[in-house]
Amino acid sequence: MNHTLAPSSVLPRADHALDRRHIYVLPTRGGFFFAVVCLLVLLGAMNYNNAMAYAVSFLLGAIFVIAIGETWRNLAGLRCLGAAADPVFAGQKARFRVTLDNRAGRERMQLELLMSPPRGGLRRQPRQHTQPFDVDGGAIIHADVMVPAPSRGRLTCPRLCIRTRFPLGLIQAWAYFSPVADCLVYPAPKGDSTLPESMQSASTTAQSGVVQTGNNDFFGLRGYQRGDPLRAVAWKTLARNDQMVVKRFTDAADERLWLSLEQVRALPDLEARLSQLARWVLEAGRHGIAVGMLLGAQRFQPDHDPRHQQVLLRALAEFKL
Amino acid sequence: MNAPARLANIRTGNNHPREVHFLWILGALAMALLPHSLRFSPLLVASFLALAFWRWAAYRRWLPLPDKQHRRLLLTKTLLVITACVAVWVSYRGQSGRDAGVALLMVLVGLKLLELTTTRDFFIATTLGYFLVVTNFLYSQTIPLAAFMLAVITMLTASMVALYGGRHEREPKWILRRTFFIIVQAIPLAVLAFVFFPRIEGPLWGRPMLSEEAQTGLSDEMTPGSISNLTLSDEIAFRVNFNGRIPPAAERYWRGPVLWHTDGRTWRRGSLRDPTTPQVRFQGEPYRYTITQEPSNKRWLYALELPAQIDDDMYLTRDLQLLGRYRMRRRTSFDLISYPRFTIAELTPAEHQLGLQLPEDAHPRARALAMQWQAQAGGDIERLVRIALSHFNRQPFTYTLAPPLLTEDPVDQFLFETRAGFCEHYASSFVVLMRAAGVPARVVTGYQDGELNPVGDYLIVRQQDAHAWAEVWIEGRGWRRVDPTAAVAPERVSDGLEMMMPARGGLRIINDNPATAALWRRIQQTWDATNHRWNQWVLGFSPARQQMLMRELGLGDIDRSVLAGVMMAAIGATLLLLSLSIQRSSVRERDPVRSAYREFCRRLARIGIQRVPHEGPLDFAARVARLREDLAAPVAEITGSYIDIRYANGNGRDAVAAFRRQVSRFRPRTLAVP
Amino acid sequence: MPSVTPLNNPRGADPRARIGEIIAAGERVIVGKTHSLKLALTCLLAGGHLLIEDLPGVGKTTLAHLMARVLGLSFQRIQFTSDMLPADVIGVTIYDRDTQQFEFHRGPIFSQVILGDEINRATPRAQSALLEAMEERQVTVDGVSHRLPHPFFVIATQNPTYQIGTFPLPESQLDRFLMRISLGYPDRDAERALLTGQDRRTLLENFPAVIGPEELLEMQQAVGEIHTSSALLDYVQALLEFxxxxxxxxxxxxPRAGLGLVQAARAWALLSERDSVMPEDVQRVLPAIAGHRLRAADESQQAHAADLLLQGVPIP
Incomplete structure (x- = not known):
């Protein structure tokens, strides 16, 4: 071999194609009912020696058997490509967007995503499933499953069940798959404490030591305050209006707020503290305050970037887990 | 293949059945009820339609439904159910249980329509529909009805498909196509089950509630005109398949009830109660045949004179009438062997007495004539018979389907005044004459001749072939058949009645033209042949017939449990085939190169080296070589050919063939553990 | 090994013969980094530019220098700083008092191999000057276009973005680099070789060229002649679609990444002494090509994004 270097960490991964071994088939309640009817007709046919009643009974039985294959086929060969979910706050429902790959198959009808296995036999079905949906042949589609996210941290996508009763509702076929996906669950933003006082930024701000120019977004003008850097003064405006104003750039935050667990010591437990911090982070974001955070050994510089907010929330979500 | 992923088209509405589903099931149920609507009171049909309309109007929001929001209507519904049940009980009280049952089912289906809300309700309605289909077959099992019911079953199944039709639920074409797909697959399976499913002779419980209605056919009484009425009917009495020779028309006497007793007008069976079977000597060549008799609701069976070998569940009476143990309530087939020539040696005193019975003071003129003949014959009975027949022949007797009404002494009036009659007139008056002359005689009713259907090569015997003839006792020769009708109208016996009558059915314009008449006849014959086969092989597929088929298939006398096993195995095999085809279809490979490579991978997987789906052929070959040095060379060779064909330019038919040979030769084995 | 049909080279000289030499020569300088070396060479043969992202001191500069040396190309190094101006890269037009004319003084970019050191230290303006030149293969100053030399190969190095005072390249600019690789720390043996061996820079100073620009152009042309079967293109498309x-x-x-992927896979096939592209070739180069373009939905999986892609697509 010329190329002895294999791509790193290419581990065999479960192929999510739903094949023969992975598909379970059982009659539905209606299917059992149908089978009983079929048997009753057969008994009647025997009693009355009625050839056509025999024929009806056998035809119904044959339809039942064919329905097994048809229902099976409706699911076989479908692949689950995985799932993904946007972060949610604890107490909300995580929306796992499952991607189903039907590129190899024909049109599939009336699929349902369930979070628990369907009950075979005569028991009633639990009501926690998506509405049935159809999939075009050769298509890739997404279907959403809502999973309750009770507590912060990482919510692993539960084992899902895809089920179909097409075409007759006599038979249900289902298969399990466990998409390798999890959903980041931020702490529920809770707590009554008001946002701590923010600090006005010092002139020693920019860690980079570079003047914000070029690609930094111009944010607005604000009256000059003692301590504002001279290079931020809008000289042209001064020349026109005789007013000392400074340009504000989104990067160059003036208001900075440092949050830490110290500030929420009063709260009873860690979860409540993290919830309070999460709420502050959101509140600060609404007010345009750059938030930094000290969380254990982690230190996050204040920033305005909306992605920064997610970084903070994520840190809160994963703290000490 | 570049279709972008899209969010599943998830319906926002609830998953409950809607109007479109209702229309499907309504259509299917209406079809199932259609044949019944001709049998039942229009009121029943009207109430079904009214209930259906109510449900439909509720979908349209014109009328409320009896549900929890409308408690008063709920009460109305309860009242309706009670009323309907009472009405059915009252109107069908004392009548056959079948009619009452079916009427009740119809009412229930109508009321179920009102309750259609959930998927489950629809399911129940569909199931009731299947039951309705079966009830139709309690009345008739003809081919047209069976075909129509197949359509009904398709519609009922289609209404289930519509329920799960998703975005196609408003496309009837799509729904029907999917349904056909299922039905077409199901039919062969059903046929297999029909043939091989072990049949049990019913009934399992109780008596079948079958029609008690009078059937046309011969009875055990005969009055002038009773048989000639029958000749107006072209209903089929029975069909006969001959195994070998077919007897000539003159020998086709199908023996039925034998009548001994006369009150001057009506002939009855009389009081012969002798359970013994007479000693019969058979001569000549026998006929072997199978009779498929239509239900007559009578015990007697018709057989060619005279059956020598009969089934267990029938017996021959003393006066040579074939009787079944039960009434013939359904179409039955039985195999018989008959000898046209036979003799019976003995006449019991009781028979002798019955054979001479005549009402006191009746038929004075006939008696006088008989005495005169007796003197002429001088004890020679055969001569007496000849004299009598020649009398019928010479005197202006006519044979007619519409004889004049006989008001006085029927025998005398017929013999000396009207001289126009039908077979029963001739037979009865002949017997009276014989008895008056002191010769034991009796009337035999049955059928004569029959129409040979060239299409199916079998004989159709209709009610219009009903006939009556006489038998006289000749000492030393036994009972001899004498057909006085033949003396008057010989063509009646040789050609059958058919020639004397216009063709059955059809328009005049068809019958007037010989060519179209022949064609029409041919069509009728074909249709009858089809029906006969249907009756014999489908409707009459009895346990015995199943055994026979098994023997013909070389399966011999198979035990029922074995048959059940075969049945189950067949279903299992079908399921297996089905699942294989599913698996095939999901990974079907058209490209021979790829399928050969897949096979190569399968063979390696069998020895525990599984190719990961995203593993390239070279990487896989290298891994195999690392794991199994002994396989390195052949694997490298095969992989080389594969990539040459698939990824380089080495695509040629020879190369492909060589590659496939390489793969087929490649048989890796697991290493033996030292 | 599978049979390998000889490459059909009309000029007679087999460029593949030299490939082994090039790699062997490179391995003498950069010990234990054969894969990275091959990727860098692949990138060059495919006519793309290379981004090396790694910590300082792991040999980024050495690799760039080596490439220029071995291939016999002219070499310039531009050390990017935060106060650098576009003119420092491209060159300036200066009024020459003697000739009474404006004269263009070529900047360091007019060289066959450019090493743009620590490109993320430069201001976005300076960055874009380089990147535009990379794309256009010419520079325009005061309305006059100047063609850049041919072959033209930019190797930019970048410190990991979390370092202080950097301007990370925006995604649109990253797309202009065909590949992004990182070298990583040397393994034990390589480290020992480095510690005991000759100083790398001195070694490079006197390093002989294995081939010249002419031969390099020939090899680049040979890359274009590598066969890609429809089965392979199916696979590439499946990867892109997934x-x-x-x-x-x-x-x-x-789509640009897709084009680059095919071209790079061809170059890799050439390096592997094959005349048609195999799925494995695509798999080998894909991490370098997709790593900086593909964003995993789950950020924690970003490092494995390319593997996720490869594992998700079965080879048709």
Missing amino acids: SRTSPEFATGLS
Whole structure:
């Protein structure tokens, strides 16, 4: 071999194609009912020696058997490509967007995503499933499953069940798959404490030591305050209006707020503290305050970037887990 | 293949059945009820339609439904159910249980329509529909009805498909196509089950509630005109398949009830109660045949004179009438062997007495004539018979389907005044004459001749072939058949009645033209042949017939449990085939190169080296070589050919063939553990 | 090994013969980094530019220098700083008092191999000057266009973005680099060789060229002649499609990335002494090509984004 270097960490991964071994088939309640009817007709046919009643009974039985294959086929060969979910706050429902790959198959009808296995036999079905949906042949589609996210941290996508009763509702076929996906669950933003006082930024701000120019977004003008850097003064405006104003750039935050667990010591437990911090982070974001955070050994510089907010929330979500 | 992923088209509405589903099931149920609507009171049909309309109007929001929001209507519904049940009980009280049952089912289906809300309700309605289909077959099992019911079953199944039709639920074409797909697959399976499913002779419980209605056919009484009425009917009495020779028309006497007793007008069976079977000597060549008799609701069976070998569940009476143990309530087939020539040696005193019975003071003129003949014959009975027949022949007797009404002494009036009659007139008056002359005689009713259907090569015997003839006792020769009708109208016996009558059915314009008449006849014959086969092989597929088929298939006398096993195995095999085809279809490979490579991978997987789906052929070959040095060379060779064909330019038919040979030769084995 | 049919080279000289030499020569300088070396060479043969992202001191500069040396190309190094101006890269037009004319003084970019050191230290303006030149293969100053030399190969190095005082390259600019590789720390043996051996820079100073620009152009042309079967293109398309449709990725691969992938796979096939591209070739180069373009939906999986892509697509 010329190329002895294999791509790193290419581990065999479960192929999510739903094949023969992975598909379970059982009659539905209606299917059992149908089978009983079929048997009753057969008994009647025997009693009355009625050839056509025999024929009806056998035809119904044959339809039942064919329905097994048809229902099976409706699911076989479908692949689950995985799932993904946007972060949610604890107490909300995580929306796992499952991607189903039907590129190899024909049109599939009336699929349902369930979070628990369907009950075979005569028991009633639990009501926690998506509405049935159809999939075009050769298509890739997404279907959403809502999973309750009770507590912060990482919510692993539960084992899902895809089920179909097409075409007759006599038979249900289902298969399990466990998409390798999890959903980041931020702490529920809770707590009554008001946002701590923010600090006005010092002139020693920019860690980079570079003047914000070029690609930094111009944010607005604000009256000059003692301590504002001279290079931020809008000289042209001064020349026109005789007013000392400074340009504000989104990067160059003036208001900075440092949050830490110290500030929420009063709260009873860690979860409540993290919830309070999460709420502050959101509140600060609404007010345009750059938030930094000290969380254990982690230190996050204040920033305005909306992605920064997610970084903070994520840190809160994963703290000490 | 570049279709972008899209969010599943998830319906926002609830998953409950809607109007479109209702229309499907309504259509299917209406079809199932259609044949019944001709049998039942229009009121029943009207109430079904009214209930259906109510449900439909509720979908349209014109009328409320009896549900929890409308408690008063709920009460109305309860009242309706009670009323309907009472009405059915009252109107069908004392009548056959079948009619009452079916009427009740119809009412229930109508009321179920009102309750259609959930998927489950629809399911129940569909199931009731299947039951309705079966009830139709309690009345008739003809081919047209069976075909129509197949359509009904398709519609009922289609209404289930519509329920799960998703975005196609408003496309009837799509729904029907999917349904056909299922039905077409199901039919062969059903046929297999029909043939091989072990049949049990019913009934399992109780008596079948079958029609008690009078059937046309011969009875055990005969009055002038009773048989000639029958000749107006072209209903089929029975069909006969001959195994070998077919007897000539003159020998086709199908023996039925034998009548001994006369009150001057009506002939009855009389009081012969002798359970013994007479000693019969058979001569000549026998006929072997199978009779498929239509239900007559009578015990007697018709057989060619005279059956020598009969089934267990029938017996021959003393006066040579074939009787079944039960009434013939359904179409039955039985195999018989008959000898046209036979003799019976003995006449019991009781028979002798019955054979001479005549009402006191009746038929004075006939008696006088008989005495005169007796003197002429001088004890020679055969001569007496000849004299009598020649009398019928010479005197202006006519044979007619519409004889004049006989008001006085029927025998005398017929013999000396009207001289126009039908077979029963001739037979009865002949017997009276014989008895008056002191010769034991009796009337035999049955059928004569029959129409040979060239299409199916079998004989159709209709009610219009009903006939009556006489038998006289000749000492030393036994009972001899004498057909006085033949003396008057010989063509009646040789050609059958058919020639004397216009063709059955059809328009005049068809019958007037010989060519179209022949064609029409041919069509009728074909249709009858089809029906006969249907009756014999489908409707009459009895346990015995199943055994026979098994023997013909070389399966011999198979035990029922074995048959059940075969049945189950067949279903299992079908399921297996089905699942294989599913698996095939999901990974079907058209490209021979790829399928050969897949096979190569399968063979390696069998020895525990599984190719990961995203593993390239070279990487896989290298891994195999690392794991199994002994396989390195052949694997490298095969992989080389594969990539040459698939990824380089080495695509040629020879190369492909060589590659496939390489793969087929490649048989890796697991290493033996030292 | 599978049979390998000889490359059909009309000029007679087999460029593949030299490839072994080039790699062997490179391995003498950069010990234990054969894969990176091959990727760098692949990138060059495919006519793309290379981004090396790694910590300072792991040999980024050495690799760039080596490439220029071995291939016999002219070499310039531009050390980017935060106060650098575009003119420092491209050159300036200066009024020459003697000739009474404006004269263009070529900047360091007019060289066959450019090493743009620590490109993320430069201001976005200076960055874009370089990147535009990379794309256009010419520079325009005061309305006059100047063609850049041929072959033209930019190797930019970048410190990991979390370092202080950097301007990370925006995604649109990253797309202009065909490949992004990182070298990583040397393993034990390589480290020992480095510690005991000759100083790398001195070694490079006197390093002989294995081939010249002419031969390099020939080899680049040979890359274009490598056969790509329809089965292989199916595979590439499946990869692209999966990267765009799978929920595992926030950003998929651009059409430009797809073109680059095929071209790089061809170059890799040439390096592997084959005349047609195999799925394995695509798999070998894909991490370097997709790593900086593909964004995993789950950020923690970003490092494995390319593997996720490869594992998600079966080879048709």
